[in-house]
Amino acid sequence: MRPVTREEYVDEVLTVVESIPPGRVMSYGAIAEYLADRSGRSSPRLVGNIMARYGGAVPWYRVVNAQGRFPPGHEVEARRRLLAEGGVLKGGRVDMAACAWWPEGD
DNA sequence: GGGGTGACCCAGT
């Protein structure tokens, strides 16, 4: 697998996030797993780190952890935006069964 | 070159 620079990896992550349809979500782990296929890197923590630093430019609220929880300090904002798009929440968390999305599967 | 850190994940309690 062709090694990619951090900059390229960041771009890949942001591209995937932008491709998430309204009202749908992807987990950090899912993104990492998906990118492992094309970038040779798989690290949920790295994805989280990237989102924390560069997430402001993309629909970051469509990215949640595997439990359907929003990032610390942004729960209110994220919940509001996702609901506005038709997202399904359950007990203050995203209903992963209903909203989880995968680039190829849809 | 070594060690701390995190918008994670999973299994167990």
Next chain:
DNA sequence: TACTGGGCCACCC
């Protein structure tokens, strides 16, 4: 449902 501990891996000082 909530909390805990261990594993993980790339980033950054």
